[in-house]
Amino acid sequence: MADQYAQNQARGEPRRIPSLRWEESPEGPIVVLLDQTRLPADEVELSCTDVPALVQAIKTLAVRGAPLLGIAGAYGVALAAARGQDVEEAASLLGRSRPTAVNLAYGVRRALDAYRTAAGKGSAPAAQAALAAARELHQQDADASARMAGHGLALLDELLPEGNHRILTHCNTGALVSGGEGTAFAVALAAHRAGRLRRLWVDETRPLLQGARLTAYEAARGGLAYTLLTDNAAGSLFAAGEVDAVLIGADRIAADGSVANKVGSYPLAVLAKYHHVPFIVVAPTTTIDLDTADGAMIEVEQRSGHEVTYVAAPHLLTAEGGASGGVPVAPLGTPAYNPAFDVTPPELVTAIVTEAGALSPVTGGGIAELCVRSRQV
């Protein structure tokens, strides 16, 4: 990761506070997070000295995005082990803290497996094994991110040979959610660096504004030409012929190629199909869950209606003790429907780009093959 920062500095890009880091403090190890609920106004770090604090940070979206949730889960297990806490219970708590992004369960299991395998040698070697597993996942995610950027840019160039791409994206998929430069955003960044990005259209991504607060923050820092739009302005943008491709990430990809991602992704896929625009999903193979047969089996997180009926910076909406605060934008007591994700069926997805290559068309057989190939990368 240090190399990534050095490269960014050399390119004249701003220094970035890591989204997540492990620190050996005098009081013991801690997991330090860049608190994403405070962005873009404040770059504030949040120190988690134990697993309940990390679980709270996951639930309130201080740390978020599928790949980073996996990394956080793995470091959480390492934290419990290093601090002599109940590792099995910690793993269970972490794994249940958010249900949709399969990376979280994957990261927790990976560190827990390493811990269990080394447990016979004593608690210190077992804790070291869990930490080594977390560090390995962190580095692998950075490597996967770089590969996805390469495969994604090659695919864009193949689908849109005239270059000068106008890309629409949803939610936040950059360095804030990754050990590297992200998933879909990393592809847009690669296009920008290659001089082939005309514009990044950024959906604001209601209700918690991951697009406005986080993607716009990353696009501004990276020097990309970007424009923010409300989610419901996307239709008229397609109708005006202003979108050449949609690039999004994923929280879980089922065995049949169904894609769960931030709510609002499915309507974009429908729009893209109608307007004959490629709809491209970029995700590491750690986001593929072969145990989930299809989209109907993906558990979609339902969040507090307060996030819809009130407007405020997320750290105010998700204050201690549950959702509270903010300015009401609906009559008191209004019921709200607030799924955090939706599911796009494979027939609406033009391609899935992973570190092991791109898959198009998206089929169950192709998904299984990607998983096999990822073990050889």
Ligand code: MRU
């Ligand atoms: O609720 P969030 O902010 O964790 O949702 C994140 C997303 O939906 C991202 O698009 C997804 O995790 C892909 S990030 C590479």
